[in-house]
Amino acid sequence: MPSRSLRRACADVTCRVTFTAATPDQRYCPSHQVARDQAEDLARRARRPRASYAEEQRRRATVEAHVVIYGWWCPGWGTDHQPHASLDLTAHHVEAFGRTGSEGGPLAVLCRSYNSTLGDR
Ligand SMILES: [Zn+2]
Numbered sequence: 433m434p435s436r437s438l439r440r441a442c443a444d445v446t447c448r449v450t451f452t453a454a455t456p457d458q459r460y461c462p463s464h465q466v467a468r469d470q471a472e473d474l475a476r477r478a479r480r481p482r483a484s485y486a487e488e489q490r491r492r493a494t495v496e497a498h499v500v501i502y503g504w505w506c507p508g509w510g511t512d513h514q515p516h517a518s519l520d521l522t523a524h525h526v527e528a529f530g531r532t533g534s535e536g537g538p539l540a541v542l543c544r545s546y547n548s549t550l551g552d553r
């Protein structure tokens with residue numbers, strides 16, 4: 433496809449810059465895209481409640497117990513995520529995925545990368 437098909441105007445209403453999109457999804461000029469990515473990253477971090485030290489310890493113990501029994505193995509999640517070997521396991525709340533910020537609920541072990549996609553929902 434000719435690259436000029438990705439030529440478009442920035443979606444920011446205050447910005448009339450025309451740019452060549454790196455991907456078909458890019459709606460903002462490069463400088464506005466960077467600003468938006470940073471803002472989204474900050475918002476995502478602010479939404480995710482920080483666990484207390486006791487909760488961190490409990491999650492770590494849950495992962496350690498899982499590794500003793502199953503080894504470094506992500507058990508997967510429903511039909512979305514198939515089980516696979518992973519050295520980056522993390523414990524997450526079975527309910528609410530941290531949305532409520534309440535601690536002490538039942539924990540399940542997942543790889544960190546899939547756990548983070550659940551947290552963003
Ligand atoms: Zn712009």
Ligand SMILES: [Zn+2]
Binds near residue numbers: 507518
């Ligand atoms: Zn996984």
